[in-house]
Amino acid sequence: MGLECEGYEDQFLAILTAIKAEHKKHWKNVSKKQRELNKLTWSLDTEGSSSRDMYGPNLDSTRVCLWEELVGIHSWWNVPWCIGGDFNVTRVPSESSGTRRGRPAMIEFSQCISDLNLVDFPLAGGSATWANNKTWSRLDRFLISPDWESHFPDVWQKRLPRISSDHWPILLDCGGIRGKLKALKRDLKLWNVQSLSDLGANKKGKLTEVQEIERIQEARSLTQDEVARKLLLGEELERIILLEEISWRQK
Structure with missing residues (x-):
């Protein structure tokens, strides 16, 4: 969750365990569609930063709950953020083939990015991150906060070649990977x-x-x-x- 917890690991673990237990009770009483939100994974480190592995629900109505949950958690901890994964939604019509009009889901996604004060930086290597034999869309991306970017000013994201998946893998290079690869x-x-x-x-x-x-x-x-x-x-x-x-x- 991005808090500095050195020396208090046991206490934080107890708190997180209690939260997880309450979540299990809660999810027993909600619909299957709402349980898709549980695919969101939170990581706790001791560096004062927060990273998120994202998989957005397929339904627009369920995805709104995810945006609200993210905004709520962000209001608790003011730390550098990096969120990456499959959001299952595009931001603008140009990010999807055959789409000419903006949808409410696009506006809601963009509003969430604005509320979280995240940076949606360009994708190198191609415009789409998912495609089948007929359509393509940019569903996957990394979003970072200005504070996170200040730690890694040379950060960039690049689409890599895909082999068998319908998604392209996305590389987040924070400036040191290229040198190591060389x-x-x-x-x-x-x-x-x-x-x-x-x-x-x-x-x-x-x-x-x-x-x-x-x-x-x-x-x-x-x-x-x-x-x-x-x-x-x-x-x-x-x-x-x-x-x-x-x-x-x-x-």
């Missing part, structure tokens, strides 16, 4: 260069092809041949990843 890349070049370089080149080429198909999908519906090709690429990428894992285990 160091790891140098080490990998010194290790089993020939076999892994061939495998890596094959993987990179297929990921590039998947990304190109996904860019086409954001502009129009895929043809049957394109859908079949995308499925085949997913299977081939899974095989390559398995071979990479086997290579790592052999070392």
Whole structure:
């Protein structure tokens, strides 16, 4: 919950256990739709900051209760916030294919972000985070508070390639990940260069092809041949990843 609790861990644990017990009693008396709010996970640390793993309910009426709960909790603790996950709603019509008018759910989501004083910063690597063969939307994102951003001024979020899921994974880079990846890349070049370089080149080429198909999908519906090709690429990428894992285990 973001409070500094060093030296009081046992007391905080007792309080949280009591709250959890009360929640269980409460959720026995509410509908299944309301229990979707229980998918919200809270994390407690000792650094004076708060992070949230989000999964928003599918129904607009149920999601309103989530926004109210977030605003209520935010009013109790004035700490840096970072919330990320699948919110199951877009902010504006342009974040979803085939949507031209704003919906009340969009306004409610934007109002919640405003009430929490969160920053919705741009997504690099693509505009959609979920898609099927016909439509796409930006349902996933990270939201941060200005205080959290002041701790990590170089923070950015990037859409990564997807293989088999209907959601794209989102990377939250706080400024240090890129340097670590570069160091790891140098080490990998010194290790089993020939076999892994061939495998890596094959993987990179297929990921590039998947990304190109996904860019086409954001502009129009895929043809049957394109859908079949995308499925085949997913299977081939899974095989390559398995071979990479086997290579790592052999070392």
